[in-house]
Amino acid sequence: MRRTQVAIVGAGPSGLLLSQLLASQGVDSVVLERESPEHVQGRIRAGLLEWTTVELLQEAGIGARMMREGLVHDGFDVAFADGGHRIDLKGLSGRSMLVYGQNELQKDLIEARSAEPDTVLWQVHDVALHDIGTCAPRLTYAHADRRHELHCDFVAGCDGFHGVSRAAIPVEKLTQYERTYPFGWLGLLADVPPLHEELVYVHHERGFALCSMRSHGRSRYYVQCPLEDKIEHWPDSRFWDELHARLPERYARQLVSGPSFEKSIVPLRSFVTEPMHFGRLYLVGDAAHIVPPTGAKGLNLAAADVRVLAQGIVEFYRAGSPTLLEEYSARALGRVWKATRFSWWFTTLLHRFSADPFAERLQLAELEYLAGSAAAARSLAENYVGLSFD
Ligand code: APR
């Protein structure tokens, strides 16, 4: 039997950042992860950080490489009707974004946590949560072919949408809200120079596209595709042709194609669980909420949850006060719902849902309004860079 203060299930960005932040405040934790470090840091996900996330990562002591290799972006383009319009994030909101791949961030977090041996247990199986409704929760799990038990004061469920933590809460104690979208995103990574120095979000009658990057020599592109599509339907040549067809001329002529080294299709979903807390179990990140990637909010929301939960746990040990912990769910959900609304709105504005010409006209009218109204552009900018904490 092992004992710790906080047991964390899942070593994704949520779990490792929480463990790192707690350690920097003198709070002990153990992280149980079913995959290997190579698998976890090899997962290709998004790569756009709000500045509040950048500051939290620096506070956690893992910002050095991120600031050296990350790309600061003060704006992005919205392309539609064969033209493009720049959203001046810095000018409209006073804040920038940082382009830094989530898998790079994962590497930094794994390296930082490995400084404390036996804090993260990899390739752990059969994690089960017990007595989460009491003041003495415990976890059982299998590791290195042996059964183990971990006693703790708190459990942080950082195990993503398909984890065991949310499932451990009696279903009648939870309310779950979900919206699925009738399309997916086909993403591609290639070592070719990006077609533009900033991101380009594309509205087109053939479907949405996004031109992003990881560095000045590595590009990340996405095209909206039918959910039932398979990767084998999309050889590189078809991807580049389709992307080119969706881009206004001024961007299309800048497009450099090349062999991809990663290609994947992801479904789009909006999902929120209420409350994000049951007994001594706290749900964090994708274990509690999912947003479509259009607004790049997934990782940033997870970091925001971690910030609020870490404050509550530190306050509990330092001042013996449970107040911030009792407020965790309400404070986190306030931000989650605003980001869920923004991600749904941005997805609805830029994607093709049907061949309905009226809907198409409404989208174009809203895009025209966005391009011509400082108020509308400011609203987009302040949501995109991340709303201030309450
Ligand atoms: N036992 C142990 N580990 C588990 C279990 C389990 N039963 N189930 C899941 N895990 C691990 C997964 O292997 C994964 O490494 O939990 C981790 C969850 O990580 P993420 O899914 O990345 O979730 P989170 O850390 O909340 O990060 C959210 O990542 O996926 C992006 O778009 C998402 O940007 C968002 C961010």
Ligand code: PHB
């Ligand atoms: C990415 O670079 O992968 C990315 C950027 C912005 C988004 C989504 C994904 O909105």
